[in-house]
Each structure stands twice: as structure tokens, then as C-alpha cells.
Amino acid sequence: MKTRTWLYGALLLASGALAYWVTGCAPSSEEVKLLNVSYDPTRELYEEVKTAFAKSWKEQSGEAVAVKTMHDGSGKQARKVIEGFEADVVTLALAYDIDAIRQKAGLLAKDWQSRLPHNSCPYTSTIIFLVRRGNPKHIQDWGDLLKPDVQVVTPNPKTSGGARWNYLAAWGYVLKRELGSFDKLKDPQAAEEVARANEKARDFLKQLFDPKKTPVLDTGARSATITFKNGIGDVFLAWENEAYLVLQESGKGKYEIVVPSISILAEPPVAVVDKVVDKHGTRKEAEAFLKFLYTPEGQTMAARHFYRPCDPKGVPEELLKQFRPVEMFRIDEVFGGWAKAQKEHFDDGGIYDQIKGT
């Protein structure tokens, strides 16, 4: 009986200790802590930036700083911050998500996007195609996706930021093909022609997202990658960095990258969350962290993880060579910004819902 009581006591103690450990009640140290809330595919990038920044900040100010980065879908991360998760900096996939934090929780100043160079986007990316070895279906451009024997893999635009870029890139391709130049979008005399082109684009997207053409709509970019690796589909519409990562991980010769004639310029922005850094007293460090991304060192790291650096001056030539030239259009120039595109295309009852017939 006595041993049993002892045993119970020990168990209780052990579970208490476990809870203490799990909830992270670790003793605090001298270093300044920064929390960076980011999206899925930046995992490898910020792992490297963290160490380099800590070293450079130590040299500059003598202060120790530890950056912790958390990853998840961009929209989900924005929601966490809105609901009170105290991120010092946010590095998300879309300006729209950071804008949502500003609008719904008022944690950032209105001018956040003009506070850092290049619209607060230290690196950019684009959408390209990943195909199977030898490109057996001869897929070269967006138009080839509609060939009857081609199946496509893309995540679900309703849940995945990356999939929205895929969708908009395809839409932009059709507009460009029909109009010849995006300048006509602003020309009131071409309004009729533009309307016709938009109709064509809508039809293109309807065919592209037909369940026979795109049988699986995964919730995020990473799960779509798994679906493609499982042997579904002939072409995977992917983030450029994600596609290179797949090549790197599964060894050359299994997949190939195809760069279409035109694609969209994806600009993932970064921002200091004003209200949080003022509360934590970490503004200085948070701003330095984001500025570090713009230094030649930060830019080189971005390039090494297959993000296109916005300021390639100090980046080694062989890293820049890997990015194949592609004509890219901006979302502002073709769709009038994220908020508008979101409302027209992806909100409930928007064009995406209409072409999915719901």
C-alpha cells in the first residue's frame, strides 16, 4: 500500500514537472527576445537569418538578441496576431494579410508599407511550373495546361495564399494574350475589349479549376507538393522557391522546372508591429532585424533559399544565375491591388466560387 502511494506521488510530481516544461516557464535570461510570425515556406530562410542577425547585432550594439520564428499558413498567422498573439515582426505572404492586422486590430501604422524600401518587400518570388522528368506532356506555357490529357495540381485558392497567386497569374496570362499589353486596362476606349478579355480569362480559369482538370485542391502549398509527389497530375503550379526546394530534396532527374512566358510578381512584405514592440520595448531590435534582410548578407541568404533578392548588388553572380528570366506583372497593375482582387475573386460568392459552380 505504501509503495503505491509513493508511486502515485511520484507520478503526480512527474506530470507537474512535465507541464512546467511544456508550458515553457523557463528562467529568463539577459538577451532580448523577438518573435517573428511568418508563413510556411520561409522556414529554412529565417533559420539562417536568425543566427546571422544575432551575430551582426552583437557586433553593432553589444546586445544579445534571439529571434524566434513561427510558421503556418499566412492567413492563419495573420488571424493569430489579430486575436492577440504578440508578434514583434510579421513577415507574411501577402500585403493583404498585414493590412488585415492593421484594419481589424489596429496594431500597425497606416503607412507601414512605405517604411522600408521596395514596398517593404525585401525579396520577391513568382509562380512557375514543376513537371515530371522529360516533360512528357510538353508543357511550356499556361495555354498548355488546358490540353485535354494534362492534369494540374494546385492548392485551394480559398485556403492557400499561394493558390491565389496561381489563379491570378493564369488570369493575367489570358489578359496579356488577348490584349497584347496591360496598358489597355487603363484605357477607357478599350473598355469593351477588356471586358471581352476578362470573359476569356474567366472561361480559362473555369476550365483550369474543373474537377477533371484539377482533381485535388489541397489546403496549402506543402500538402499540394505531397500530392504531386504522390504521382497525381502532370504539372504542379508552385512558388518558385518551393519548386527549387522540391528539386533539391528529391534529387535531380525526377522533376523539371518550366518557366512560363509570363507570371505574376509575388511580393511578400515584412513589417514591425508597432503596438507590440512599443509594449515590449523592442522597436530598435525589431527594426534592425528587418533592415538586416536588405543588407547584402540578408539578400544573399534570400537568394540561397530561392527568393529573388530585391537589391541584387552584393549577391554573388552564381546565385543570381539560377533565377531564369521571366516577364512578371504586378498585382497592382492588373488587378488594382490585393484588397480588390480578394473581394472580386476569392470572397464568398466571388468569381472563384462562381466558376466552381457554387
Added chain:
Amino acid sequence: MIHLQTARRWLRKRHSVLPGFGLTLGFAMLYLSLLVLIPLSSLFVKSASLSWADFWNTVSDPRVLASFRLTFGAALAAALVNAVFGLIVTWVLVRYSFFGKRLVDAMIDLPFAMPTAVSGITLTALFVKTRGLGKLLYDWFGLEVAYTPLGIMIALVFIGLPFVVRTLQPALEDLDLDIEESAASLGATRFQTFRLVIFPAILPALLTGFALSFARALGEYGSVVFIAGNQPGKTEIAPLLIMNKLEDFHYREAAAIAVILLLASFLILLFINIVQWWSRRYAI
């Protein structure tokens, strides 16, 4: 006055030798409120900020209705499959001894322990029509499993199995062999013994297992989204629609769908509890 007296007598009669009823009841209520009641009622409060018309529009949208049909249908089918085959598995585990029985017994709990995303990805890789088991099924029977409602059902069967086995096991173990022997000596055939003697005795446990497996399947998200294909109106489950609404910052609409899911599963569980109570009353 008389009422008061009977009430007092009733209370006195209920007095137990062990003290602490008031204290533990209070604790249980507080604990349940903090963990279950308050979070769930906040869900109702959230959805109540929608007007009736908006609430109705949200939950009667064809796409939402289709997702309800799929979610409830697949959960029900999976729970039925689990009830039948879980019974057989439990029977074998309880009645026979064989080499490696302990190992098989321990394996039953694995679906509990696996992260749901891992089971989802594993099942998808196994049942995808381009290779492995999925290719065999596709080539021989023309059966597509991954990315169809059938795939969803299989994922739900997988995560629901332990509920049936673990609730049935003690009931089957408690069953006295004597009763079966007397049934046999009184001239009952084997089938009659099972149908009239064994089955009524384990029915309450079977129903509990069925209900647990069903309830778990209703809310399952992590494993299903990988195998579902997520096509609106065809393979899109209700929990995914809730995620969609949250993604668009439509909290109230998400809460509305969740409330329907919650109410429906509560009603079904209540119904099963009543049936169970009824079957216990008339058993033996």
C-alpha cells in the same frame, strides 16, 4: 410541507459512507464549465451576432448543405463499418489467445496516438491510384479511393476504430461463459445464443462505441483534408468550410456552421443515449 419532507428523506437516503459529495460535485461542475460549457457557449454567442436571415443564408447555402451531407454521411458510414468490424476484432481479441495477441491489442490504440496529419498523408499515399494498394484497387476494380468520398470514409474508419474496440472489450470480457453454456444446454443453436444472449448484453457498449466513433468522425479535419480532394459540393467536408470562412475573417459564419454541426451531433448522441438507456432497461 410534505414535499419538503419527502425531499429530505430522499436526500438522507442518498447519503453515502464516503464524504465529499458536495465538494466533488462543485469541482466537477466548475471543471466542466471551464473546459466545455464556456467555450461552447461562446460559439453560440458568436453566431448569435448574425441575424436569423443571415444565419439561415449561411447554413442553407447549397455548398454548405452538400458539406453537411458528406460529413454526416461519411461519419455515419464509418461508424457503422467500425461497429461491425470492431465487434469482430474485439471478439477475436477477447475470446481467443494466439501468438502476438498483446501486440495486436496495443496496435488498436495507434490511431489515437498518431498525429492526424500523419495518418492522412500515409493513407493518401497508400490509396492514391497511381501506385501501391490504390493502383491495385484501381486497375482491378476501377475503384478510386483517395480524393473521393470513399477515401474520406476510410480515413474516418481508421481514426474511429479504437473507440469501438475499447468500449466493447470490457463488456465482452465481463460476459459469463456460464450463460452461453446454459443457453446451449437448453437447446439454443449457436446463432440463437449469439443473437438472443450475447448480443443484447453487449449492445449498450456497442452503441457507446458507435456513438463515440461517429462523434469523433464528425469533427475530424486533420487527416481528412489530405485524402479528400476538397472539391466544393463533392468532397468538401464541413470542418474545411469552417476553415475557409475563418481564412476570410468571416468568424460569425464559421460559428454558424459549427453550431449546426454541434447541435446535430448533440442530438444524435442524445438519441443514442436514450436508446442505450432503453436497451439496458429491457436487457435480461
